[in-house]
Amino acid sequence: MQAHDQIFQNINLGLMVLDRDLRVRAWNRWMELHSSLSFAEVEGKSILQFYPHLAQPEFSRFFKSVLSFGNYAFFSQKLHRQLIPMKNPHPSVAHIPYMQQNCTAGPIRNDQRAIESIYITIQDVTEYVMYEHRLVEMSRxxxxxxxxxxxxxxxxxxxxxxxxxxxxxxxxxxxxxxxxxxxxxxxxxxxxxxxxxxxxxxxxxxxxxxxxxxxxxxxxxxxxxxxxxxxxxxxxxxxxxxxxxxxxxxxxxxxxxxxxxxxxxxxxxxxxxxxxxxxxxxxxxxxxxxxxxxxxxxxxxxxxxxxxxxxxxxxxxx
Amino acid sequence: MSETASLMTPLEKDVLQEIMNISFGQAAAGLSEVINLYVTLSVPYIDVLAHGEVARYIKGKIPDTGEMSMVTQMFSGNFSGSSILIFPHGEGKKLLRLFNGELGTEGHDMDVLERESLIEISNIIIGACISKIAEMLGDVVSYSPPRFYAREQISDALRESFEAEGAFAIFFKTLFQFEEYDARGYLFMVSNGAALSWLKQSIANYLQKYAGA
The missing domain is CATH 3.30.70.270 (Reverse transcriptase/Diguanylate cyclase domain)
Known part of the structure; x- marks a missing residue:
């Protein structure tokens, strides 16, 4: 396996690649682990098939702005809680059932510099959110x-x-x-x-x-x-x-x-x-x-x- | 007229003005078509300034930075620099309606939500404007994550961002307005001086292509 592939698979971060029609082109092990969907199951299929709520404007704004303007886009936990619903893997699951996520996305360009697909990163920030809740509670x-x-x-x-x-x-x-x-x-x-x-x-x-x-x-x-x-x-x-x-x-x-x-x-x-x-x-x-x-x-x-x-x-x- | 203005000929400035007008028109169209965000961008104002003057110049254009929120984002390609969006403090609350029905707002104070929504929206506006300009100039740029500053942080952040270096900056200013939300702000773009020779060449290419000069 190439070094980059090893990093892609082993990094403690959810990584996926979607093409212009929202079809899944890559899905790392972190995604497999937390979504319980293997790459083989999702490969080449529309992400909406698995997560229909992504048809909402909040995701389409995020996705389309990267696709149209080639920028680096954010999907913040504070505004949206999570992008892909996943079970909270931490002991805090009793208080916060779903993993809290901060997500980013950016363009992937082909040799002609046209945007062919976009990558999305998903960071698990559940523990930070827990501490934040506790701090707010302590202050109040x-x-x-x-x-x-x-x-x-x-x-x-x-x-x-x-x-x-x-x-x-x-x-x-x-x-x-x-x-x-x-x-x-x-x-x-x-x-x-x-x-x-x-x-x-x-x-x-x-x-x-x-x-x-x-x-x-x-x-x-x-x-x-x-x-x-x-x-x-x-x-x-x-x-x-x-x-x-x-x-x-x-x-x-x-x-x-x-x-x-x-x-x-x-x-x-x-x-x-x-x-x-x-x-x-x-x-x-x-x-x-x-x-x-x-x-x-x-x-x-x-x-x-x-x-x-x-x-x-x-x-x-x- | 400052000494730096002579770095660009009046013709080059005119062409750049035209490129900006077209780019911003396309950016506004893109924002409404792609993400249903209806933004009016005023005709941009262009100037060439000494780098060290930028912070003072921006502060001069903004009546009271103590009552503002600011989002900055760097971009880099052949055309590189920073974009700065400045909103009157509290204006972002109007934009929260943009997220109506999407938000679970309990547990966060309004300032946090205002900050997060300004960052998200600013990032999109900056991306739209910069990418269209870059496209017109035959460039592709990438972006660093946006940063947020409120009130008294603004002045320091501006000063630190544009401290001397002796270089000059090509400076763009526009006003933008979200029609249905009655919210408005300023957009500044400061291209770093290193891009000048490339920019002059791109302007020449543009002239040749469209004006047959």
Missing amino acids: LDPMTRLLNRSHLEQTLSEEMSRAQRYGTPLSVLMIDIDFFKSINDTYGHVCGDQVIKAIANLLKDTVRRIDVVGRYGGEEFCCVLPETASDNAVLLAERLRGMVEEKVHTFGAHTLKVTISVGVAELSPGRDTLERLVNAADDALYRSKHQGRNRVTCAALEESAPHPASASSLLAN
Whole structure:
């Protein structure tokens, strides 16, 4: 075998040659391995016979621009995911079923310099895509609770605020704080504190609607962004969350304990039209909930507090 | 008129202008016929500049490089140099509609998608324009992969690409517009000076062939 043929066969890259009528003229071992089609099976046949989706404009643009203009063309993973569907050969297959591919193509000219066929290269970039997903996730999520972290939450809130302002729809935020959290840490240790935070985070996540966004704002402080929700409905949700947390029994080793939350509600309004003002209004309402005895909901606009008796400490140790 | 302008006679410049007009017409026709991309290219402007002046010249033509996106691609053959496409930042988002229904856009931010679509489209436009010019001049060129620059990177990239060397450049500028997407940008081509004697010969051949001179 010629040196070039050996490289063609053994390189860790998918290589194929298509003629002007899309018939397969070459197909290396990498292609055979990942497509489960041998060269003998595809040779001389139209690629569309095996991959009919290549009749779509995205591929014809790629193919024809090389054929007509003789240029070097790209088919990017970020825009198209993959050119030829192949099973993801990596352990990441559980998350990403198909191999992610970056592809290039260029002309092959005959002795008269006319373009007779085109070559296509397929590079497996699945692992890079995995790392990229992980990085994006790490930059957006709080590692302990898997809720949005503060900076991403603020970004989402400001996008939702612009959307609400553009379409004239209501928007509310809840600021939520676990009552007497410090004493949980002091009494049972930080492992128990973390467990309580995770439990409340899950409760919030599981209770809000799909379009709502929950983030961890600080240590034991959470924030919910509620698009298309006026303060009256936001208060109802806050009340529901407050009641659920109050009912929930946390088990930690031989101990069982209960915690409560205080909530501040604020709705987007003309006087409260920046992220800072809206968050401050919800924070002020939260502060009033705390000040009035905790385990309650206070709404910034209506100055209404929930009709629940204050309990000096709802931390019930057993 | 700069000293470098005398490197090409007025006749040669006129012929080159004509070659460019025809090439760009064919490139636009090719883009619409082949890939349904309807692009209008303005009549190109041609000049001969000292190599070191190119970056400053381009920046002079673009009001604010801080608000632009740029794709560059080198080409090489007898006719070699760089092509530069500059879009106002955000203009590429309009082009995303070109990929409507083809994209799984979840999980990527708009800037990434804008960048990827600008690279893909620019690569095709550059390929169409350059290949038609090369064809008219009896040349075949190959291309390096395109590179993308945004905003504040543009100025540095331009300066580095065209730093001195003492050579001169044949400079082409055109405006292009995607009709149905209401998106527009600038296309610059800078041929390196080494191509000059070859270019003069090709122009002479062209004249002989079509003008009977």
